[in-house]
Amino acid sequence: MKNITEEFGSLVFDRGVMKKMLPEEVYRSLKHTMYRGEDLDITVANVVAGAMKEWALANGATHYTHWFQPMTGITAEKHDSFLAPDEKGRAIAEFSGKALIKGEPDASSFPSGGLRATFEARGYTAWDPTSCAFIKDGSLCIPSVFCSYGGEALDKKTPLLRSAQALNVQALRILKLFGTEARHVEANVGPEQEYFLIDKEMFMKREDLVVCGRTLFGAKPPKGQELEDHYFGAIKPRVSAFMKELDEELWKLGVFAKTRHNEAAPCQHELAPVYCSANTATDHNQLTMETMKKVADRHGFVCILQEKPFNGINGSGKHDNWSISTDKGVNLLEPGSSPHENAQFLLFLCAMIKAVDEHQDLLRISVATAGNDLRLGKSEAPPAIISIFLGDEITHILECIEKGVPYDGRGSEQMEIGLHVLPSFPKDTTDRNRTSPFAFTGNKFEFRMPGSAMSVAGPNIVINTIFADVLMQFADELEKAENFNSALNSLIRRTVKEHKRIIFNGDGYSAEWEREAERRGLLNLRTTADALPYYASKKNVELFARHGVFTEKEMISRRDILAEAYCKIVSIEALTMCDMASRDILPAIGGYITELADTVNALAAAGVSAPRHESETLEKLCALSDGIYGSLGKLREATEKVRAAIGEAECPALCRDVVLPLMEELRRGADEAETIVKRGSWPFPTYGDLLYYND
Numbered sequence: 190m191k192n193i194t195e196e197f198g199s200l201v202f203d204r205g206v207m208k209k210m211l212p213e214e215v216y217r218s219l220k221h222t223m224y225r226g227e228d229l230d231i232t233v234a235n236v237v238a239g240a241m242k243e244w245a246l247a248n249g250a251t252h253y254t255h256w257f258q259p260m261t262g263i264t265a266e267k268h269d270s271f272l273a274p275d276e277k278g279r280a281i282a283e284f285s286g287k288a289l290i291k292g293e294p295d296a297s298s299f300p301s302g303g304l305r306a307t308f309e310a311r312g313y314t315a316w317d318p319t320s321c322a323f324i325k326d327g328s329l330c331i332p333s334v335f336c337s338y339g340g341e342a343l344d345k346k347t348p349l350l351r352s353a354q355a356l357n358v359q360a361l362r363i364l365k366l367f368g369t370e371a372r373h374v375e376a377n378v379g380p381e382q383e384y385f386l387i388d389k390e391m392f393m394k395r396e397d398l399v400v401c402g403r404t405l406f407g408a409k410p411p412k413g414q415e416l417e418d419h420y421f422g423a424i425k426p427r428v429s430a431f432m433k434e435l436d437e438e439l440w441k442l443g444v445f446a447k448t449r450h451n452e453a454a455p456c457q458h459e460l461a462p463v464y465c466s467a468n469t470a471t472d473h474n475q476l477t478m479e480t481m482k483k484v485a486d487r488h489g490f491v492c493i494l495q496e497k498p499f500n501g502i503n504g505s506g507k508h509d510n511w512s513i514s515t516d517k518g519v520n521l522l523e524p525g526s527s528p529h530e531n532a533q534f535l536l537f538l539c540a541m542i543k544a545v546d547e548h549q550d551l552l553r554i555s556v557a558t559a560g561n562d563l564r565l566g567k568s569e570a571p572p573a574i575i576s577i578f579l580g581d582e583i584t585h586i587l588e589c590i591e592k593g594v595p596y597d598g599r600g601s602e603q604m605e606i607g608l609h610v611l612p613s614f615p616k617d618t619t620d621r622n623r624t625s626p627f628a629f630t631g632n633k634f635e636f637r638m639p640g641s642a643m644s645v646a647g648p649n650i651v652i653n654t655i656f657a658d659v660l661m662q663f664a665d666e667l668e669k670a671e672n673f674n675s676a677l678n679s680l681i682r683r684t685v686k687e688h689k690r691i692i693f694n695g696d697g698y699s700a701e702w703e704r705e706a707e708r709r710g711l712l713n714l715r716t717t718a719d720a721l722p723y724y725a726s727k728k729n730v731e732l733f734a735r736h737g738v739f740t741e742k743e744m745i746s747r748r749d750i751l752a753e754a755y756c757k758i759v760s761i762e763a764l765t766m767c768d769m770a771s772r773d774i775l776p777a778i779g780g781y782i783t784e785l786a787d788t789v790n791a792l793a794a795a796g797v798s799a800p801r802h803e804s805e806t807l808e809k810l811c812a813l814s815d816g817i818y819g820s821l822g823k824l825r826e827a828t829e830k831v832r833a834a835i836g837e838a839e840c841p842a843l844c845r846d847v848v849l850p851l852m853e854e855l856r857r858g859a860d861e862a863e864t865i866v867k868r869g870s871w872p873f874p875t876y877g878d879l880l881y882y883n884d
């Protein structure tokens with residue numbers, strides 16, 4: 190790479206390129222569409238399409254595709270070449286405004302949760318001009334939404350854009366009350382991405398990794414992560430080469446990859462970008478995950494994004510850093526130095542406290558997948574209980590406001606919000622509680638529950654909407670007030686009083702917190718199956734409908750897609766275990782049993798009694814083999830039942846209560862056998878082989 194600032198965004202049709210290539214009035218009109226959501230004129234679209242085509246061809250592209258984000262959680266694309274015949278049958282390059290604005294993939298095979306019957310299978314994709322087009326593998330990718338002909342969202346981008354709109358509308362109402370100047374408010378997101386890099390040759394030898402992206406068997410190696418020698422450790426040359434190439438690829442795509450380091454577990458790493466608008470951040474995170482996988486392959490690695498690839502070793506998450514800012518670039522979660530800024534900040538802070546308390550269920554649901562369930566609450570990731578961390582200082586300030594008592598060191602003066610200056614709180618004291626699911630970290634919130642494999646669209650749709658909803662209630666109340674300051678004071682005081690149960694600054698990993706949370710009446714939805722019944726509750730349906738983010742029909746379809754994905758993943762994992770147990774593990778144990786039995790027999794024939802190691806191991810392995818065989822039979826039967834019940838309401842609970850415990854039972858037996866069977870006779874690479882290949 191020549192020069193990082195020159196190469197940055199070289200494959201992106203960004204504002205700089207647009208400005209250079211488009212006539213001034215077209216550029217202005219497009220900007221209004223991008224930043225004010227104004228409708229796009231077809232004549233403008235034609236000019237933009239022409240410029241995009243010229244630029245794409247000049248940069249070596251041959252195809253274009255509407256790049257969209259269906260409910261699979263990953264991205265989808267269908268490529269068309271720019272080629273078209275002219276009247277004489279000669280090849281010309283063509284790309285019209287119509288083709289730019291709208292595409293029609295035959296999209297009948299994407300999950301739609303019943304929104305699209307197969308006879309009306311076509312959905313359509315529509316250009317999202319707020320996210321820049323880019324070139325990937327010789328194709329011009331046009332970020333797009335994906336909807337049914339009835340206008341129902343079939344993707345993750347449409348509701349994200351709708352929620353951004355709701356947030357903008359409600360936040361502007363609040364700013365108006367404070368007299369703060371702004372034309373537009375948007376959410377900013379910086380997702381920290383964790384991942385594992387595993388040697389490809391070793392990876393391919395394990396059916397569980399290949400099929401499920403995580404190990405379903407595997408005894409704990411003698412060394413796990415207890416020495417904490419991997420976190421921020423020196424990066425090994427092979428990994429470093431991967432990271433270098435990954436950064437370069439991402440920079441060309443305009444992704445602001447910033448920080449890279451080793452994470453807590455062996456073979457685990459993290460990449461964090463510089464934050465940007467939630468929409469672009471979501472697109473960029475998808476590109477990041479895709480690029481990680483592609484580049485890993487070139488270096489003989491497989492990049493694992495699944496949330497819990499190894500038992501007993503930290504899984505991977507994706508911290509969703511979230512803040513809101515105005516078009517003037519002011520971060521509205523930044524505590525200020527004037528009474529005005531402080532009052533506004535406190536109001537936004539209290540809005541989030543109330544939003545998180547009232548919608549614990551939705552935040553939990555937004556991170557619910559079979560994979561992520563395996564790490565939440567396991568002393569490596571936040572618990573499944575939602576709470577909010579504010580740090581001692583802000584918590585103390587809120588307590589004083591609630592009780593109407595003066596601050597320490599401020600004499601007898603009682604603070605009135607909007608008139609007095611808050612004591613300043615140093616930023617760095619607000620962070621460093623890694624056990625909280627939702628932490629205020631100085632000028633942003635950090636939602637730490639999302640799993641490494643999931644799109645950040647889901648969590649941000651929820652955060653945007655619940656926050657917008659509370660801002661709406663606040664604005665309704667304050668707009669009516671005769672005395673703004675006193676209404677503001679009482680609103681903040683009341684909000685703290687009513688919702689302080691959600692504030693928790695202690696150790697989220699402790700058993701004591703689980704008990705305390707129960708006493709406070711907080712939800713503890715341990716699994717996806719526990720969370721699903723809350724999905725389309727009256728409260729939630731009304732919330733999303735109120736802000737035009739989801740219709741009831743869309744909510745139900747999404748709930749059903751989530752439920753089905755959960756059951757399918759669990760059943761695929763269960764079947765993979767059965768396959769490995771019966772075709773690899775039991776035969777391997779049998780092989781070693783035969784070897785031991787031969788030794789014992791030979792010794793007996795020689796008139797010598799077998800040493801204890803041989804005779805006892807033989808007995809132990811026979812018992813384990815029987816146990817594994819028994820568990821295997823039970824798991825097979827239960828999985829059959831799940832397969833037959835997919836799509837039915839009771840299926841997720843069947844996975845949780847029957848299949849997952851049986852998977853654990855089968856694993857226990859097999860993992861114990863692994864520690865006994867002779868080295869070299871185990872049928873696939875062990876944790877030690879997988880995690881320390883590079884040492």
Ligand code: ADP
Pocket residue numbers: 377378379380381461462463464510511512513520632633
């Ligand atoms: P850590 O959480 O590891 O201490 P950082 O403070 O560096 O890390 O931030 C992590 C992520 O938060 C980065 O992606 C960063 O861009 C993002 N971030 C920082 N400030 C904001 C903000 N105001 N809004 C949204 N994301 C932010």
Ligand code: MG
Pocket residue numbers: 381508635
């Ligand atoms: Mg962080």
